[in-house]
Amino acid sequence: MNKKYKKATLLIVIVLMMGLIGYNFVNEKKAKSQDQKTTKQQINSTKENDSSKNKVQTVANNEKNREFKNVPLKYNNKSVPVIMYHSIDYEEGNELRVPKEKFREQMKYLKDNGYTTLTLEELYNFMYNNKPIPEKSVVLTFDDGYKDNYENAYPVLKEFAFKATVFIITNCIDKDKGFLTSAQLKEMDKNGVDIESHTLGHDKLSELPYDKQVETLKGSKDVLEKLLNRKVKYIGYPYGKSNSETVKAAKDTGYNMAFTTESGWSNKNQGIYTLNRVYISANHSIKEFERRISDSNYNISVSSNEKKVKVQ
Ligand SMILES: [Zn+2]
Incomplete structure (x- = not known):
């Protein structure tokens, strides 16, 4: 090559x-x-x-857990009016029973004046997690679980699409004629009216030893959880009575928040297991209703007569 x-x-x-x-x-x-x-x-x-x-x-x-937008909001250093009702019915001379027409007038007032009715879950998230809520917020609670709550309050709550909570004496379910049945409780719980505990037998917690308090707190919680197929996390103390052992027992049995019958707006400084409520009776005019939910210090001028009322 x-x-x-x-x-x-x-x-x-x-x-x-x-x-x-x-x-x-x-x-x-x-x-x-x-x-x-x-x-x-x-x-x-x-x-x-x-x-x-x-x-x-x-x-x-x-x-x-609704997101609140386009309304003035408030944060958890502020108080919230948690209204306490019992029976929604008329009975002469019994101010604990608020007649249906009066109740409807109050609910209409809330609607017409732009109030938001909160669930207890929303109040808890406000108190505990500082999730803001509308400035004009109220919580509606009913103690004991009277059947008129279904017959008279529930239709009005549905009419206005309001959230509410009923604290139930679980021993009365399906046993006592004057109280809500398990079918009514299930229906209400699915339609914006949360069912929570008011103990097994309307027990005066502060007079019971710790283990008996645990028994009634846990017992009523178990009954409701089985019936409603969900967690029950809130309780209203019967007669508003509690002591330091009640708070411990409520925590130990899995409750997240609890209410007394002490007059005033709820504030986290009261302790999340001993929150105040706003008493509304048959004797209160719509003006007085308005005052109680718009003035966080309304209770300063509450008459001593009212303070003596035996709330059930
Ligand atoms: Zn009660």
Whole structure:
């Protein structure tokens, strides 16, 4: 082979090799960009999945725990009026029973004046997690679980789409004619009226030893949880009576928040297991109702007569 021929062959080999390297390089680049595209697509589809998941979650959370927008809000250094009712019916001389027409007038007042009725879960999140609530918020509670709560209060609450809570004496369910039945409790609980505990037998907790307090707090909670198929986390103390052992027993048996019958708006400084409530009786005019839910210090001028009323 002559030198010229050798050189030419070497050149061809070099050119071929370079071509091959170049081809590989381009291919690799193509493959890489393909990979990147796929990864990008994967990321995008994951993002889409995530956001659709988030959407579902937001909706679900909103049902249980509403987001309050477009209204003035308040934070948990402030107080909230938690109204305490018992029976919604007329009985001459019994101020604990608020006639249906009077009750409807009060609910209409709340609606017409832009009030939001909170669930106890929402009040708890406000008190404990500082989740803001509308400045004009109230909580509606009913003690004992009288059947007129279903017959007279429930239709009005539904009419205005209001949230409320009934504290139930569980020994009375399906046994005592004057009280709510298990079917009524289930229906109300599914339609905006939360059912919570008022002990097994309307027990004066502060007069019971610790273990008996635990028994009635846990017993009533178990009955309601079985009936409603959900966690029961709140309690109204019968006669508003509690002591330091009651607070411990309520914590130990899994309650998150509890109410007395002490007059005034609820504030976290009272302790989340001994919150005050606003008493509304058959004797109160709509003006007095308005005053009690718009003045956080209304109780300073509450008559000593009212303080003597034996709340059940
Ligand atoms: Zn009671």
